[in-house]
Amino acid sequence: MEELQRALEDRSLTVSNVPEKGRCLFTTRDFSPGEVIISQEPYVSVPNNSSAESRCDACFESSNLKKCSACQVVYYCSNSCQKSEWKLHRLECEALSKLHKERRMAVTPSIRLMIKLYLRTKLQTEKVIPASAMDNYKLVEALVAHMSEIDEKQLVLYAQMANLVSLILQWPGINIKEIAENFSKLACNAHTICDSELRPLGTGLYPVISIVNHSCLPNSVLLFEGRSAVVHAVQHIPKGAEVLISYIETAGSTLTRQKALKEQYLFTCTCPRCSKVGKYNDIQESAVLEGYRCKDNGCIGFLLRESDGNGFICQQCGLVRSKEEIKQIASELKSLSDKAPISTPSHNYQESISVYKAIETLQRKLYHPFSISLMQTREKLLKILMELEDWSEALAYCRLTIPVYQRVYPGCHPLLGLQYYTCGKLEWLQGDTENAVKSLIKAVDILRITHGTSTPFMKDLFMRLEEARAEASYKFSSEE
Numbered sequence: 001m002e003e004l005q006r007a008l009e010d011r012s013l014t015v016s017n018v019p020e021k022g023r024c025l026f027t028t029r030d031f032s033p034g035e036v037i038i039s040q041e042p043y044v045s046v047p048n049n050s051s052a053e054s055r056c057d058a059c060f061e062s063s064n065l066k067k068c069s070a071c072q073v074v075y076y077c078s079n080s081c082q083k084s085e086w087k088l089h090r091l092e093c094e095a096l097s098k099l100h101k102e103r104r105m106a107v108t109p110s111i112r113l114m115i116k117l118y119l120r121t122k123l124q125t126e127k128v129i130p131a132s133a134m135d136n137y138k139l140v141e142a143l144v145a146h147m148s149e150i151d152e153k154q155l156v157l158y159a160q161m162a163n164l165v166s167l168i169l170q171w172p173g174i175n176i177k178e179i180a181e182n183f184s185k186l187a188c189n190a191h192t193i194c195d196s197e198l199r200p201l202g203t204g205l206y207p208v209i210s211i212v213n214h215s216c217l218p219n220s221v222l223l224f225e226g227r228s229a230v231v232h233a234v235q236h237i238p239k240g241a242e243v244l245i246s247y248i249e250t251a252g253s254t255l256t257r258q259k260a261l262k263e264q265y266l267f268t269c270t271c272p273r274c275s276k277v278g279k280y281n282d283i284q285e286s287a288v289l290e291g292y293r294c295k296d297n298g299c300i301g302f303l304l305r306e307s308d309g310n311g312f313i314c315q316q317c318g319l320v321r322s323k324e325e326i327k328q329i330a331s332e333l334k335s336l337s338d339k340a341p342i343s344t345p346s347h348n349y350q351e352s353i354s355v356y357k358a359i360e361t362l363q364r365k366l367y368h369p370f371s372i373s374l375m376q377t378r379e380k381l382l383k384i385l386m387e388l389e390d391w392s393e394a395l396a397y398c399r400l401t402i403p404v405y406q407r408v409y410p411g412c413h414p415l416l417g418l419q420y421y422t423c424g425k426l427e428w429l430q431g432d433t434e435n436a437v438k439s440l441i442k443a444v445d446i447l448r449i450t451h452g453t454s455t456p457f458m459k460d461l462f463m464r465l466e467e468a469r470a471e472a473s474y475k476f477s478s479e480e
Helices: 002-009 079-097 101-105 109-125 137-141 152-169 176-189 254-265 280-290 323-337 346-366 372-387 391-408 414-429 433-450 456-479
Strands: 013-018 022-027 036-040 044-047 191-194 200-205 220-225 228-233 303-305 311-314 320-322
Touching: 002 013, 044 109, 079 109, 079 152, 109 137, 109 152, 109 176, 109 200, 152 176, 176 200, 176 254, 191 220, 228 433, 254 280, 280 303, 280 372, 311 323, 320 323, 323 346, 346 372, 372 391, 391 414, 414 433, 414 456, 433 456
Parallel strands: none
Antiparallel strands: 013 022, 036 228, 044 200, 191 200, 220 228, 303 311, 311 320
């Protein structure tokens, strides 16, 4: 702990234990919006390889891949990536190669992550690879496992996974109970590694970043540059304040967020946003995001259940929707949603569009205009239409999502910035350079804070904005 404190002092940070919360990361100076608070390389990480897509084990790139000729499990995109991972992969490769091919191909990312954790620890103990104050197994040992709060079914699963790891490693005297506990630690502390557009690429364990606690109103955001985890301040953080990020998707009611946190991370959030649970403003927000719409299409009031339980009354105009009407539409919606494809093969795009448009029509009848479910359906349509290069209709759906994004992702949120970016790209493709410039400026204003300014993604965004500005300026001068 003392070594870690000294390492954090150089970054103007300190770790303190707080009752009811455990370890917390605090600032020892002011941080400005966009400033990097802390960054860390993963202790261990694995890409989310599947039959559909594979990635380099070192950098998570998906092009120019070559499979390891020995284990036939791991991919690399270059000799330099293979070389950078060789000390660790040599041991993993030996262990995996002893398995029957079918069993080897069935090894999941979670199992690989645990195998790599033990192998890395072994190599650091033997001083084959270096350890440091922010890169050692003691930091993993200090992570919370919540073993006493896990149900028996999950404990049995962890025990089975631990036995599989032991079978693969074949180390005499290995502690099965410790491996099972480490699986629980991974479940609570590992992070999904995403690209700059927040598409998941893999999983990594960042023991120091894991000290940063959750808030549904965070002052910081965790993003990734390659495999590096980087925490940026998204607002002014004064000296002595706790650094807070969000662990979950924050678009949703308090009850939805609390449920997600309890199931995944085994704690109850007491942030300022969650402390309002049950109060009128919180009830109103829940009814808007997850409730029903007024039967008057011109009214945007929210509905609450009548005291007799027979219907829902609009809090703005007083109109009542019967429980039977809502049940009927909800039943039709469920029947249709059950037919919706989980994934959309390229040859079924038109069929998927028809199904999702029908779902959207029913959702517009049932849900409030700011409904999360309605927004998610429009997101699916937007992605399919972009795959089909139907820029006009894709732009129409993108614009429909923007007001909901502005409501559920207030302030400086990367998802709002990325939606402005998508809108700007579509407007530019449609020749609407004036609005494209406006959307791209909004994207830059947010993403330069959440993503920094030096990544390839941001450099590309700056270039797009300058090109759009030049094109808009040329059109303006031509019209004059």
